[in-house]
Amino acid sequence: MSLSKDAGHLLRFAYLFVIAFVVFLVIRHFVVPKTFGEYGHYRGSAIAEIASRPMHFAGHEKCETCHTDIAEAKKAGKHEHVSCEACHGPLAQHADDPSIQPAKINTTVLCIRCHAESAAKPGIFPQIDPVQHSGGVPCETCHQPHNGL
């Protein structure tokens, strides 16, 4: 008898702890995202969200499904392994809807990004001095960019 009487104040304290713990569990249930801990200490569904971001580059495989003639021409030249969008820019929109036409390329700017002469570039890479070589004449006047001649 005397034991339970003495333990009364301890039990009341213990009930308080139990209630606080239950409240904590309830709040935790609503606050922690459902997929948290699915793979580790993070929100598992974040992976799928990041994977579903929109693309801007279609990838050269997609270009080649329609532009077979260009893909064929490229095989003959030094630009064989240069992807379409390396020069033409991101064109996923055009790939999804061919009526969206890409902007015309200014070769006097584009070509020299790679081929302007610089001692810092690897020696085996073909380089020209843009001023002496053409003096501002568009590159495609003489060269065929798709087969790199």
Add this chain to the structure above:
Amino acid sequence: MNIDRRHFLVMLPAAAIAWKYVLAGTPEESPNYTKTDHWWSMLIDIPKCIGCGNCVRACAAENDVPDGHFRTWVERYHVTDWHLANPEVISPDGGKEGFPAVAKSAGGEEGFSATPEDAGKYFFVPKLCNHCEDSPCTQVCPVGATFISPDGVVLVDQTYCLGCAYCVQACPYGCRYIHPTKQVADKCTLCYHRITKGLTTACCEACPTGARQLVDLKDPNDPIHAYLKTHSVQVLKPQMATGAKVFYNDMDGSVR
């Protein structure tokens, strides 16, 4: 069906495990992609890099990277003698618009009077997140907003990130930044939205010389395995023990 207490106790843990799978629900839509079948990384072939900046522009276009911040960037090193600890490094606007030309001929313009041999060596080093196996950046996150995905890509959950920037400080490679408008950490995702659909990253797609190659270390048919057996390959800052897995071929000792 009669179940005595002994059997009931034996079945409890099994039921708990089964209930966990019920709660997890069905896996998200990714029909032909199994995360555990991949371990992504990248190979960078320094002698092939011409410093055109195509990768930097492609990355910015693909991932809407704000101006002045970079998920990938290119540095140009200039080493003249034995002082490997003090190379001259430039990266104007991350190399987005290329690099200033270096005159080739002796007595050339722009104050270059020496021959290229005397002027020392130049080379370009493209940089990006190393997608470390033991990444310091994911370890310091206080809320679990950044993590290594089951396929080896270090990602940021931007809906969960607080923007405290601990991870920005923790990365020894300077690969993270706080997005100026979203106010959360942002970094290279290795174009996770592309590689999970069988495409390569935007930077690899745009690289004209093949200096950057996406690599799947878990794919036994990936050419990386033959490449690593026959080339001198390094990672950046191996002394940091981050398990970096962006491999650099033929990298000079001055690269930091």
